[in-house]
Amino acid sequence: MMKLRLIRIFMLALPAMLVSVAARADTLQLSKVDRKIESHIQRGNTRQNVQCLAYILKDFQERKIRKSKIYVTFDDPNIDGIGVGLVETDENYTCEAGELRAWEANEYQLVKTF
Numbered sequence: 674m675m676k677l678r679l680i681r682i683f684m685l686a687l688p689a690m691l692v693s694v695a696a697r698a699d700t701l702q703l704s705k706v707d708r709k710i711e712s713h714i715q716r717g718n719t720r721q722n723v724q725c726l727a728y729i730l731k732d733f734q735e736r737k738i739r740k741s742k743i744y745v746t747f748d749d750p751n752i753d754g755i756g757v758g759l760v761e762t763d764e765n766y767t768c769e770a771g772e773l774r775a776w777e778a779n780e781y782q783l784v785k786t787f
Contacts, residue, residue: 714747728787730757742759743759756768763777
């Protein structure tokens with residue numbers, strides 16, 4: 674009887690656990706993004722958002738910013754695309770709706786359209 678009760682409690686809690694896991698965003702150092710994760714990011718975003726990401730990453734490369742200082746956020750329910758930020762700075766960008774957006778104080782400036 675106790676085992677059945679535990680199974681019932683688990684079954685009731687399972688949907689809530691799945692929602693909390695699904696709502697979690699993944700944020701990784703760019704240096705930790707492997708081919709599998711890169712493929713996941715590309716498949717989960719529009720061509721314009723992927724182009725936007727490549728554009729901002731090329732800019733960082735030209736500025737000689739190390740990959741370990743760059744963070745990429747994906748699968749975030751609050752971002753309809755990809756987020757990119759630099760450690761120890763207030764530089765934060767998103768690639769959403771085919772636009773590169775620079776964020777400051779919860780407001781964005783359009784940088785470029787793809």
